[in-house]
Amino acid sequence: MAEASIDVVGIGNAIVDVLTRSTNAFLEQNDLPKGIMTLIDGDRAEEIYGLMGPGVEISGGSAANTIAGIAQLGSRAGFIGKVRDDQLGQVFAHDIRAAGVRFETPLAAGGPPTARCLIMVTPDAQRTMTAYLGAAHEITDDDVDSDLVAAAQVTYLEGYLWDPPGGKAAFRKAMAICAANKRKISLTLSDPFCVDRHREEFVDLVENQVDILFANEEEIISLFQVDTFEDAVAAVRQHCEISALTRSEKGSVIVTNDHMYEITAEPVASLVDTTGAGDLYAAGFLHGYSQGLDLALCGQFGAIAAAEIISHVGARPEADLKTLIGHLIP
Amino acid sequence: MAEASIDVVGIGNAIVDVLTRSTNAFLEQNDLPKGIMTLIDGDRAEEIYGLMGPGVEISGGSAANTIAGIAQLGSRAGFIGKVRDDQLGQVFAHDIRAAGVRFETPLAAGGPPTARCLIMVTPDAQRTMTAYLGAAHEITDDDVDSDLVAAAQVTYLEGYLWDPPGGKAAFRKAMAICAANKRKISLTLSDPFCVDRHREEFVDLVENQVDILFANEEEIISLFQVDTFEDAVAAVRQHCEISALTRSEKGSVIVTNDHMYEITAEPVASLVDTTGAGDLYAAGFLHGYSQGLDLALCGQFGAIAAAEIISHVGARPEADLKTLIGHLIP
Secondary structure, three states: OOOOOOOEEEEEEEEEEEEEEEEEHHHHOOOOOOOOOEEEEEEHHHHHHHHHHOEEEEEEOOOHHHHHHHHHHOOOOOOOOOOOOOOOHHHHHHHHHHHHHHHHOEEOOHHHHOEEEEEEEOOOOOOOEEEOOOOHHHHHHHHHHHHHHHHHEEEEHHHHOOOOOOHHHHHHHHHHHHHOOOOOEEEEEOOHHHHHHHHHHHHHHHHHOEEEEEEEHHHHHHHHOOOOOOHHHHHHHOOOOOOEEOHHHHEEEEEEOEEEEEEEEOOOOOOOOOOOOHHHHHHHHHHHOOOOOHHHHHHHHHHHHHHHOOOOOOOOOOOOHHHHHHHHOO | OOOEEEEEEEEOOEEEEEEEEEHHHHHOOOOOOOEEEOOOHHHHHHEEEEEEOOOEEEEEHHHHHHHHHHHHHOOOOOEEEOEEEOOHHHHHHHHHOOOEEEEOOOEEOOOOOOEEEEEEEEEOOOEEEEEHHHHHHHHHHOOOOOHHHOOEEEEEEHHHOOHHHHHHHHHHHHHEEEEEOEEEEEEOOHHHHHHHHHHHHHHHHHHHOOOOOEEEEHHHHHHHHOHHHHHHHHOOOOOOOEEEEEEEOOOOOEEEEOEEEEOOOOOOOOOOOOOOOHHHHHHHHHHHHHHOHHHHHHHHHHHHHHHOOOOOOOOOOOOHHHHHHHHHHH
16 A cells, blocks of 8 residues: 555544533523534524524534644544535635645535534533535535545545435445555544434444444443443443543543553643534544554644633634644654 | 614724734834734735634624623614625624624625734734735715614724724715714714824814714824823813723723713723724713713723723623623623
């Protein structure tokens, strides 16, 4: 196989986030289940937008956040995801390229508008997300650039994109390219509800295709339908080469077949908005991994990147991540 | 005259800001004069946008920022300004209404896109602005809702909007309505370069029409072409009923024909981005004024609102301004 000329390529929903400060009462009044991501249609998106407070628009999308973080850490990164050629689509394309990411997915000339995620941040820094996926769900396997995926050491798949048929087809094409080129496949389970929607297929992916799995405690317990985190760890280590399991303020655990590393969470001076915590953990981890560093160090990079992202509004880094991890570079 | 049913209505450029962190070197390389606002065309806007880093989109516009702040402080506020019915125009309309402002200017169905201001924030928290004014400059006197202006205790005019002929016509119509209804006319000089462009007409406005003037030190010195701030104060107090003159960290001075109040600047824990400092000073001041409070207290409200806005990115308030001024309410 040829040497990888890209470190990580991500495939996921291309989304612009609209963030607003909110209250628990607002969430209850509008039937918005706290802390999770709800899929909504265009009409409901208009309705919630009309009710919510003034917003801030920042490029988002789970895998896109991860990939932007990886590029800002200094790895060579690419992203595949679908926006329309409208103003928000131009914003998305600008921001991911400005972060140093190779992004060449053609912008859709017609069809639904660029995806938007309305994010309500409550005073406890928790985020409640309602996503109108628009153009993001119009992705097809044609959007998967074979050369890009073949050239990447790791292809990172966002579980959320298993929802639309075109996303699934895109993933299957990418996984076949990875297998043919002996590249690594990484998957994030995205969300416990996403796991509920696709449990059987996700278990199959994890058992047979995925090399590096990202999940939080709730997602991994749900995937294997077990009672405890320890049982989930026991299950996952039989299948995946590496699993990086996040536990919020309890830190993270990295599990291989025969090793386990416990990583403490990085302290945060002021917890502002948890949007993107998992995404940036994956960014730090995959940056370290693609540089061939020890797994424990990969986990520490993840913890540092996650701590940066939850200290401000939005899921794209504001501080220089490279500087933040600098003291740990061997 | 009928009792005012609105406290303050503002007329200004309706703009969405695109904020990015930048360096002094970037400004120099791209011939962007630091600290001021440069008008650019669509091509130049595309060019600068392509070069600049990842952005954050937040509704802006000088008078629009002021009016949003006034509404959030609890006064009854309206805004007149032009956007197109594109995605950024919808964002602008949503955000100003969500702030509690009456905004009924029809969105343009065609013509240039919604105005954008590309704002480079350097590590010293200074902002350098390049504005593509698009739809904002398509405003005409037809957009001035006579009933709204007649119902407002104060009409607040953004000096920048004196640039396009339609803006000038809109101001003249609004000023005539104010005169006919014995309402107060307030003007902000906006920018020393804006004063340069329109000095003669601005002096005429200040001498003959404006009741409440807002300017910073540089602008008021430039307006009267004098050498010192003291000379400018001596000149302006002969003409305007009230002048509120801001001097950055030196605080502000409020001048009437026979009184002068010196207001100290509010301390800021962490200076992040000075975008909107003058706009929010005017918001605090006009809120106090429309509530009939002492001028010194109006100035303190201005100082507090300005301190809030420079402690974070963007020119729309994040904290609850009402709470911040609560301890001063008589």
